[in-house]
Amino acid sequence: LGINKLEHSTQSKNSVDQTEKQRKEKLPNIVDKKNKSQKVVYVYSKELIQICDQMQKIPCRASMVHSLIEAYGLTRYMRVVEPREATEREVLAFHDLDYIEFIKKISNHDDSEKFEDEATHYGLSYDCPLQQGLYKYATMSSGATIVAAECLLQETCKVAINWCGGWHHAAKDHASGFCYINDIVLGILKLKEKYDRILYVDLDLHHGDGVEDAFSATSKVMTVSFHKYLTGFFPGTGSLEDIGIGKGQYYTVNVPLLDGIKDTEFTPLVCRILNKVKETFRPEVVVCQCGADGLAGDPMESFNLTHKGLGKCLYFLLQWNLPTLVLGGGGYNLSNTARCWAFLTALATGKQIPTEIPDHEYFIEYGPDYELEVYPGNRKNHNTAHYLRQVYGAVLNNISKICTEKC
Numbered sequence: 001l002g003i004n005k006l007e008h009s010t011q012s013k014n015s016v017d018q019t020e021k022q023r024k025e026k027l028p029n030i031v032d033k034k035n036k037s038q039k040v041v042y043v044y045s046k047e048l049i050q051i052c053d054q055m056q057k058i059p060c061r062a063s064m065v066h067s068l069i070e071a072y073g074l075t076r077y078m079r080v081v082e083p084r085e086a087t088e089r090e091v092l093a094f095h096d097l098d099y100i101e102f103i104k105k106i107s108n109h110d111d112s113e114k115f116e117d118e119a120t121h122y123g124l125s126y127d128c129p130l131q132q133g134l135y136k137y138a139t140m141s142s143g144a145t146i147v148a149a150e151c152l153l154q155e156t157c158k159v160a161i162n163w164c165g166g167w168h169h170a171a172k173d174h175a176s177g178f179c180y181i182n183d184i185v186l187g188i189l190k191l192k193e194k195y196d197r198i199l200y201v202d203l204d205l206h207h208g209d210g211v212e213d214a215f216s217a218t219s220k221v222m223t224v225s226f227h228k229y230l231t232g233f234f235p236g237t238g239s240l241e242d243i244g245i246g247k248g249q250y251y252t253v254n255v256p257l258l259d260g261i262k263d264t265e266f267t268p269l270v271c272r273i274l275n276k277v278k279e280t281f282r283p284e285v286v287v288c289q290c291g292a293d294g295l296a297g298d299p300m301e302s303f304n305l306t307h308k309g310l311g312k313c314l315y316f317l318l319q320w321n322l323p324t325l326v327l328g329g330g331g332y333n334l335s336n337t338a339r340c341w342a343f344l345t346a347l348a349t350g351k352q353i354p355t356e357i358p359d360h361e362y363f364i365e366y367g368p369d370y371e372l373e374v375y376p377g378n379r380k381n382h383n384t385a386h387y388l389r390q391v392y393g394a395v396l397n398n399i400s401k402i403c404t405e406k407c
């Protein structure tokens with residue numbers, strides 16, 4: 001460019017800026033990006049709840065969670081968005097065609113016995129029972145996560161919640177651990193359409209193996225899972241040495257823990273590790289799986305957490321003020337799971353809710369105290385200070401090896 005051309009281009013650039021400024025002033029500010037009072041998106045429909053209620057291992061849990069959130073009057077502070085079924089094309093972004101076709105085929109047969117062998121091949125047995133309408137359930141709970149991710153993409157909200165999602169064990173070619181379609185992977189693939197670095201945090205009692213496996217070879221999605229790790233405990237993966245492969249090396253973080261861990265050890269460990277992750281990985285968007293089977297009183301009888309411990313972890317993430325996708329997962333003490341997720345929903349909307357469980361359809365399930373609080377049990381804590389220091393040191397050492405500068 002000759003000097004005069006350069007001047008000319010700067011000249012035209014200024015005038016372009018000018019019209020751009022005028023243009024913006026004229027436009028109504030459709031979405032005021034700076035405005036903090038953007039509402040939390042809550043993905044819900046009667047149909048979604050009715051379908052999820054039918055899941056054998058967590059009967060009526062979806063209804064209990066939703067009706068407690070509604071009874072606390074929290075839906076008025078959120079933008080309720082209806083889910084849709086995930087399309088086959090969306091599901092095939094991760095899952096294999098033959099697996100999905102099989103689920104579709106048998107999910108509407110009542111004599112699924114004759115597919116026994118093939119079903120076992122796809123993990124569809126004991127832990128992942130075949131039941132009527134399975135395909136509809138899997139595509140609705142996944143569609144709800146995809147819709148939540150789309151709201152974050154459109155920047156119409158900062159936080160999007162789907163308590164019917166979080167099925168972190170589902171593999172691309174088989175069901176596992178009561179998970180059929182991996183809604184979390186589908187949600188992350190949707191977010192990848194816009195964001196470059198995505199952080200996945202898994203607070204469930206179990207290792208988030210399905211999500212980790214989907215992204216173990218990429219440095220674009222960092223998966224951080226905190227879970228019980230003991231010989232023979234499902235799924236058996238997620239050791240300290242499990243750090244990702246190839247380009248993804250060090251972008252997989254596993255924090256293996258032992259029975260009995262309480263909020264006082266869990267929360268600081270989670271926050272310190274996530275703080276280091278934020279510094280080095282610099283995520284642009286966060287996906288948090290809030291499985292509640294680590295709560296005291298869960299029939300898993302493993303961790304000894306309360307809603308407050310999980311709440312502090314979610315609060316720590318929300319303080320980053322990044323687009324955040326909040327998902328459910330495990331949780332087999334149904335009233336404690338509802339207590340916890342209602343508490344997390346209130347926390348995300350910035351609203352205080354009273355201890356007294358409000359009267360509603362499932363009020364009786366909250367006896368004998370009818371309180372929101374989940375209290376820790378007095379189970380032995382096998383996580384010694386020494387053990388936690390070792391784990392913390394190893395994890396931080398691994399994280400310090402990643403860098404997102406141009407290195």
Ligand SMILES: O=C(CCc1ccccc1NC(=O)c1cccc(C(F)(F)F)c1)NO
Nearest residue numbers: 057127177178204206234291299300330332
């Ligand atoms: O919660 C899970 C899956 C738990 C799981 C993995 C493998 C095989 C079975 C299961 N599910 C249970 O063990 C289970 C599910 C529902 C209710 C119960 C109960 F017996 F603890 F209540 C237990 N992942 O985050």
Ligand SMILES: [Zn+2]
Nearest residue numbers: 204206293330
């Ligand atoms: Zn779990």
